[in-house]
Amino acid sequence: MTKFLLIALCATSILAVAPKSLEAANIKRACLASDRAEATRDRCNCIQRVADQALTRSDQKTISKWFQDPHQAQELKMSRTARDDALWDRYQNFGQMAQAICS
Known part of the structure; x- marks a missing residue:
């Protein structure tokens, strides 16, 4: 019984992590x-x-699209919504950190 519970726990842990690693x-x-x-x-x-460390998965998904189409970043930068401004601020912070650490 203990062996079964250990296997079940391991399987559950793997399934819980798998979707995150795919994304x-x-x-x-x-x-x-x-x-x-x-x-x-x-x-x-x-x-x-x-x-x-600096961005949520949602932020990363949005920002990764900017590599292919930088115009999307420009549109967000020009937007005046609080949500877009906050994402732009996080992006700027991320860029500064990446430049300092990865250059």
């Missing part, structure tokens, strides 16, 4: 897919680590 690394993937010469695997890994 993770949006910034890293976008970074690697970009055509920037500076987008090395090591630098993109570093940027993803900073993103994990």
Whole structure:
């Protein structure tokens, strides 16, 4: 019975983590897919680590799209909603941290 409970607990833990890991690394993937010469695997890994500390998953999902279409970032920057302003502030903070840590 104890062995069964241990296996069940392990299976539950794996299933609980799996969806998160599938969604993770949006910034890293976008970074690697970009055509920037500076987008090395090591630098993109570093940027993803900073993103994990500075941004929510939702922020990362939104910001990762900006690598492909920077105009989306400009539209958000020009927006005057409190929500967009807050995301822009978090993005600016993330960018400064990534530059300081990953350069």
